[in-house]
Amino acid sequence: MKNNAIVRFCGDSGDGMQLTGNMFAQLAAEMGNEISTLPDFPAEIRAPQGTLGGVSAFQVELGQEVYTSGDKADVVVAMNAAALKVCTLGSHFNHPQAHFDEDFALYHRHAIVIVDTDSLTDKDLEKAQYHTDNPFTELGIPESVQIVPVALTSLTKEALKDSGMDNKSVLKCRNMFALGLIYWLFDEPMDKAIHLLEEKFKKKPALVAPNTKVMVDGYNYGHNLALNVQQVRLDGDKSQISNYKCQMPTGHYTSIAGNKATAWGLIAAAQKAGKRLFLGSYPITPATDILHELAARKDMNVMAVQAEDEIAGVCTAIGAAFAGDLACTSTSGPGLSLKSEAIGLAVMAELPLVVIDVQRGGPSTGLPTKTEQTDLLQALYGRNGECPAVVIAASTSANCFDYAYEACRIALENMTPVILMTDTYLANGTALWRIPKLAELPQINPQTVPEELKGHYNPALRDARGVRYWAYPGMEGYEHRNIGLERDAEKGTISTNPENHEQMVLARKHKIEQIANSIPDLKVINGQMVNEQMVNKDVVLVGWGSTEGHLHAAANELGCDLAHFNYICPLPKNTHEVLSQYKRIIVCELNTGQFAAYLRAHFPDLPIEQYNEIQGQPFAVERIVNFVKKSEC
Amino acid sequence: MEPSHFKSDQYVRFCPGCGDHAICMALQKAMAQIGVPTHQVAVISGIGCSSRMPHYLNTYGFNTIHGRGGAIATGVKTSHPELTVWQMSGDGDCLAIGGNHFIHEIRRNVDLNVCLFNNRIYGLTKGQYSPTSPKGFVSKSSPFGTVERPFIPAELVLGARGTFFARTLDVDLPTTVDCLVAAHRHKGCSIVECLVNCVIFNNGTHAWIADRELRAEHSIILRHGEKMLFGKNNDKGLALEINTPGLFRLIVVPASDPRVLVHDAHQQDPTLHRLLALMGQERNLEVNTPSLENTPSPSMGETDGGLPIALGVIRDVEAETYNDAVNNQIAEVRGKAKAKTFDELTATLEQWTM
Numbered sequence: 001m002k003n004n005a006i007v008r009f010c011g012d013s014g015d016g017m018q019l020t021g022n023m024f025a026q027l028a029a030e031m032g033n034e035i036s037t038l039p040d041f042p043a044e045i046r047a048p049q050g051t052l053g054g055v056s057a058f059q060v061e062l063g064q065e066v067y068t069s070g071d072k073a074d075v076v077v078a079m080n081a082a083a084l085k086v087c088t089l090g091s092h093f094n095h096p097q098a099h100f101d102e103d104f105a106l107y108h109r110h111a112i113v114i115v116d117t118d119s120l121t122d123k124d125l126e127k128a129q130y131h132t133d134n135p136f137t138e139l140g141i142p143e144s145v146q147i148v149p150v151a152l153t154s155l156t157k158e159a160l161k162d163s164g165m166d167n168k169s170v171l172k173c174r175n176m177f178a179l180g181l182i183y184w185l186f187d188e189p190m191d192k193a194i195h196l197l198e199e200k201f202k203k204k205p206a207l208v209a210p211n212t213k214v215m216v217d218g219y220n221y222g223h224n225l226a227l228n229v230q231q232v233r234l235d236g237d238k239s240q241i242s243n244y245k246c247q248m249p250t251g252h253y254t255s256i257a258g259n260k261a262t263a264w265g266l267i268a269a270a271q272k273a274g275k276r277l278f279l280g281s282y283p284i285t286p287a288t289d290i291l292h293e294l295a296a297r298k299d300m301n302v303m304a305v306q307a308e309d310e311i312a313g314v315c316t317a318i319g320a321a322f323a324g325d326l327a328c329t330s331t332s333g334p335g336l337s338l339k340s341e342a343i344g345l346a347v348m349a350e351l352p353l354v355v356i357d358v359q360r361g362g363p364s365t366g367l368p369t370k371t372e373q374t375d376l377l378q379a380l381y382g383r384n385g386e387c388p389a390v391v392i393a394a395s396t397s398a399n400c401f402d403y404a405y406e407a408c409r410i411a412l413e414n415m416t417p418v419i420l421m422t423d424t425y426l427a428n429g430t431a432l433w434r435i436p437k438l439a440e441l442p443q444i445n446p447q448t449v450p451e452e453l454k455g456h457y458n459p460a461l462r463d464a465r466g467v468r469y470w471a472y473p474g475m476e477g478y479e480h481r482n483i484g485l486e487r488d489a490e491k492g493t494i495s496t497n498p499e500n501h502e503q504m505v506l507a508r509k510h511k512i513e514q515i516a517n518s519i520p521d522l523k524v525i526n527g528q529m530v531n532e533q534m535v536n537k538d539v540v541l542v543g544w545g546s547t548e549g550h551l552h553a554a555a556n557e558l559g560c561d562l563a564h565f566n567y568i569c570p571l572p573k574n575t576h577e578v579l580s581q582y583k584r585i586i587v588c589e590l591n592t593g594q595f596a597a598y599l600r601a602h603f604p605d606l607p608i609e610q611y612n613e614i615q616g617q618p619f620a621v622e623r624i625v626n627f628v629k630k631s632e633c
Numbered sequence: 634m635e636p637s638h639f640k641s642d643q644y645v646r647f648c649p650g651c652g653d654h655a656i657c658m659a660l661q662k663a664m665a666q667i668g669v670p671t672h673q674v675a676v677i678s679g680i681g682c683s684s685r686m687p688h689y690l691n692t693y694g695f696n697t698i699h700g701r702g703g704a705i706a707t708g709v710k711t712s713h714p715e716l717t718v719w720q721m722s723g724d725g726d727c728l729a730i731g732g733n734h735f736i737h738e739i740r741r742n743v744d745l746n747v748c749l750f751n752n753r754i755y756g757l758t759k760g761q762y763s764p765t766s767p768k769g770f771v772s773k774s775s776p777f778g779t780v781e782r783p784f785i786p787a788e789l790v791l792g793a794r795g796t797f798f799a800r801t802l803d804v805d806l807p808t809t810v811d812c813l814v815a816a817h818r819h820k821g822c823s824i825v826e827c828l829v830n831c832v833i834f835n836n837g838t839h840a841w842i843a844d845r846e847l848r849a850e851h852s853i854i855l856r857h858g859e860k861m862l863f864g865k866n867n868d869k870g871l872a873l874e875i876n877t878p879g880l881f882r883l884i885v886v887p888a889s890d891p892r893v894l895v896h897d898a899h900q901q902d903p904t905l906h907r908l909l910a911l912m913g914q915e916r917n918l919e920v921n922t923p924s925l926e927n928t929p930s931p932s933m934g935e936t937d938g939g940l941p942i943a944l945g946v947i948r949d950v951e952a953e954t955y956n957d958a959v960n961n962q963i964a965e966v967r968g969k970a971k972a973k974t975f976d977e978l979t980a981t982l983e984q985w986t987m
Contacts, residue, residue, distance in 0.1 A: 030985055199983065254984045268975045278712050298963045299970030300978060303712060305959070308737040312704040315697075315734075319708020322695050323675070323716065327708075345698050435984060438975045473693040473709070473716050476672040481641070481687050481694035493643065494688070 004063030006070030010087050011079030013056045016175040021058025029255040033062040038069035039428045043368045050127035055086045067549035071620045073107040077178045080119035082128035088139045099140025112146045118153035159217040163210050173214045180218025256433040258397035258426035259289035265404025267300050273444040275326040279304040280316035285368040286424045287358040290330040310338040321351040324472035330356040333375045343417050344383040345484045350468050352411035359423040361616045370616030371424035376594040379419045386505045388512040391569040393421040395548035397431040412446040414467050425618050426546045458492035466511045522572040525562040527555035536560040538583040544595050550619035557625045636661035641691040652803030652829030663813035669717045676719045677706040681757050683723035683750035700730030703738045706745050714956040720747045725755045728764040739793035739822045741955035746816040749826045754835035769920040787910035790824050791903050797823035799946040804843050815946045821954050855945040857898040863941050885939045898949040906948040913942035
């Protein structure tokens, strides 16, 4: 009996795989499972139908102690010939003689693969570049894989034959038949499934009836034919799915995607701080949802402006910060590059500003819909001059909320730009989120200028920590001119004095360093003994950002520890103390070693090793485990 | 309020003879006339000699980065529409690197008072040509003369559907003050092109109208509701000539001619405003004519048909401002919303207990 299951929905871009996958994941979450999702779609809006480039997939892991969206699927739904090929061959789908190889396949050799047999016509096979008329043999799918052929298209047509719908609309419902079948496979209750479908389609009520019928027919198909397939039951007993004794803290839960969580973290912070939230942004994959969500939240008094370009996005935000608001801008890698000069202005003018970088494949236009962690050095150093900014990173789709909130707190309390790093995997993936009350969230104390300075204010005056005071237009008696030029440390006006410049560079550096006093210590996650192996106390896996789930799973398998970073600049004060306890420090990143380089620069005495993957995909836990085992002396 | 109330304690560092001194004085006079208190005024600039202006005004000010004053000013005004926001910019800062923000702030009709200091040169970086330098202009970065056509700033403003355009000259203090006050009074994006003289790098570029002897003949001050008259003795007027086949243009006629136009700055249709705004500037487009060198000769060129350049408030029409629209929409949505706080928002989510 398994605790967890990994399901992959795979089809043509027009087949509704994202919607189907989302609905399955959401119902699984509502039934008490932890979930982690991975939407995996191409950059094009609509590639030619049935081709390999148009394959869109959605993967979800569900069960208990779910940290990742899974390495290899247990159950696959392949809606067409191209999807079958891509799932079977993985990254080798373009190799002419490739066949099933467990290293590359997206499912394992004991998986269940449900295939729409109506989408395996000669024409379909040709579009997907098959050379024979038997795709299963051609792909070399082993016998251990349970192939379940289902005439999805005909069955859907049959289900809707009396609906009066046109052929095109009928075909769009194929995914619902597959969904119904999967619900049967996982023994999910249909009444809740129907309720969820009604919620999803409430803006288009005409679609509810046909989609419900098709979904129920799919469920019944599985039930009636007692498909020759092992019904997948998590933890054996059906009742245990709904009475699952969860190890998560009690509370109200929902499932949320990372971008939405980020947007809501900003909303919560603004309200807690008593500030109006301003967003200046420009559409860019994969960050655009943040702009969409905040544009829709005028009910929360959010001012979200779609600017004419990335630079105007950050500059309107800087204007709002100058005028006293909680100002944010959201983008991805290329946009962060464009914003660098303006962020430098905010560093020099010492204004609060939150910059969100939802990382994607780079460099340049790169891989817009794929994930990696390659903007770290840009966020840390990509500005002219000695220009330090705070850099923090979310590590789950749900804690995008907490770290967006934290970015706002640090910015408002320390008069500095804060760059929050997330990525495509977190942004589009969904996870369980425990809904907080505003009262539970940490206090935020904006650095507003005190009354005593009225009439004596200048923009260079600092408190005991070295943080200057925030006075803005509308406040009588604090008129001043802020600048991007170097300022006099005492008077705040333009200064080219040599000693003053050095003093100011060091003052701005110190201001960032002292933030380490108000952030949590680094916590080590202890890996569990899974195979009764000796706990490996000599090794620590190190990561940052979205890889936490995968590294946690790897640490569990290896029986070693994980030190996962959310605060990068400044680092937690106990970083050296923690890392120096291990003989091997292995920094695992989806890049060629950016955080590793940063740690080496900070701690030249520590033996920093690295493990890297940079394929636009999240880590494969197995590969990390193998690397660590093989590289043991 | 006195103009001195708006003076900061900083020593004004414009070069002696720079036109910016005059504009600075005009700004202080205009702000005194307008009467908005210093703490409710924000003066935003980019980089350039013109962009030093905030330091000399005793209001809130922000001297930002090259070309981005417009975007930052948009952020200030939209988030805090109760403030009076001025933008100081130059022909390089506004029309080269800042071009994109310029056309969008005009398109959106953000309620800003924009001073575009046009000296046809890059002064702060010591003498490169700008997007308003005439074709053939010899400069540090065009030692053999530029090979590009310049902008006519007014044309760009109208091309972006501008609702306010005024033009003034550094040496004409009264007209400058009038334009600045009118810019403030206009609710929307008000562009005031200030023709200023860069005494070090492009001395005399506006001499053909700055020179007292020539000003009356070469320029006309337009005032809403008044006849379009100019000349040393006010003996000339402007009329509209409509030729076949479908060509219409402005012409100079004797002041007594019944066809002399009365200026209507509030006319929504921009057609006549465009003619007026572009009028008399052909001489500024190219230096490649025998009678003109780098410094355009003060003589009247035949090409212009004797038309003067228009100063004063040329266009001043009403349209909804971006800052009003943005704030109104938020107020409207919020007025109808059931959930207004974070806790009320989360209560609307599909949720379950664990």
